[in-house]
Amino acid sequence: MATVLVHVATAAGTADEISLQALTFARGLAAGGDVHALVVGDEAAAATLGTWGATRVHVANHPSLGAPAPDARARILGDLADRLGADAVVGPGTESGNTILARCAARAGLPFAANCTAVSLGSPTTLTRLRWGGSLLEEAALHAGRAILTVAAHAVAATETGGSAAVEAFTPDLDEADLAVRVVDRVAAAAGGVSLADAKVVVSGGRGVGSESGFAPIEELAGLLGAAVGCSRAVTISGWRSHTDQVGQTGTKIAPNLYIACGISGATQHMAGAKGAKKILAINKDSEAPIMAAADYVVIGDLHAIVPAISAEIRRVRGA
């Protein structure tokens, strides 16, 4: 049995999905012990966490916490962990979850393990975590009296227990220094077309497309399928397309029903972003390209001839 504290990120009354996954993961770590959840400000979201397995929910209210302030969150989390005598402090494996938990560890002078997929608390704690965006796993020993870690996105599915939890509001201690790093302004983004991360179909081009203008047939096929256009890093560093289109470890993670990869070799770092695709169709002139091993369907040959032929065939079938 262990006492586990989970940092739950929320927005306007709703807990974020990856945080709920972390809460489910934390239940396993606690093994019947208390699962505490920390929420900043959001009472409405806090009230929902009992059904997701929290046994006690702590809501930190403070007049200076209206805007994100990662050092303040780390301090609140660390102070609460001390007060509860937590054996483990857990967060979601998201950009903000990783920075908050890392800051919490840095303050305490303890190690931090990001993006864990399996953890067994003990001395030492042993764990498995993602490297290379998930293309490689690391098994490690965490030598610390308190395990501080994040849970990799989708390592587990969030499951409800249907339980209930006491919700306690408190006012955390914060100093000016904890608030030095905080959001002072928000700039709205212009609404775009089909978002790559949410697209049901993605058509991507790689170095094999050859040029910026070479993407016209890819765009055409994507247009016919209502798909988003993606690309590999070879394309973005050549300046052919913006980085917002890049699929991969350092680009966007996609989860479409179908991923059509044209002239892409299938480097591990590219595939790290396409693991969520249900089906992959690879179009490549090299039948030995690594992507062939990850694909469900392949067409071998020159994409410059094949992609327009597919668009033409779609038009023909639809016209009939």
Place this chain on the structure above:
Amino acid sequence: MKVLVLIKSVPAVAGRITLTPDGRAIDTKHLGFAIGPHEECAVEEAVRIVEAHGGEAVVATLGPSQALEQLRDALALGIARAIHLVTDGEEWDAGSTAAALVDAIRADEAESGPFDAILLGNEAGDSGGYQVAVRVGRALGRPTVTGVKGLSLDGGTARCEQESEGGRDVYELRLPAVIAVLEGINLPRFPSVPGRLRAKSKPVATSQPSRPAQGLEMLRLVVPQGAAKQAEVLGRGPEAAPAVVAVLDSLGVL
């Protein structure tokens, strides 16, 4: 402005990862080395800051002797000098890496004056620790922002932009500050031939820190077994189009 950029040399893996027999490292017999995309952008950002404001850009790494190659790459892009903390090739966890880098930063600053900005990648390309920046910032008592996709420095402040749901969050940090950037913040330049030649004669200061006990001790690496797939070959060349469209139809995406 004085800017420091921290980079990590990682194996340039492409198709499939192969491990050494003991399972404790990637087999690099047939691989080169590189820095991660986020760090390439950090180097580019450092060079741009010095181009815009004058001053000096410095690069530092902790890694085995072959990491000198990645330092030279950065020097070829316009960084003035390098600091190499040479290891024996054994891996260092992120906590001890940050501590050694902090010692080196303190020593350099005692001699050459403070860095206005320390730039890093958001996470290392290989180990993805997500923590060196905040550890360095914490140890030096400097404000730190991670996940930065837009940066401008003026006078004594850094304006850092982070992508968020539906827009961008803006932070304003008082310098000196620590900033971890993401790929996409800029489009890095490629080194020129004269740049490569100049890099050969730029100074590289070396030291050999000793590796402390590891808080996060790597035991072994495992290549995850993906579902073994046997791809269906739909055909060769444009004649495959009808077969492709039949598949699109069967998947319900037509």
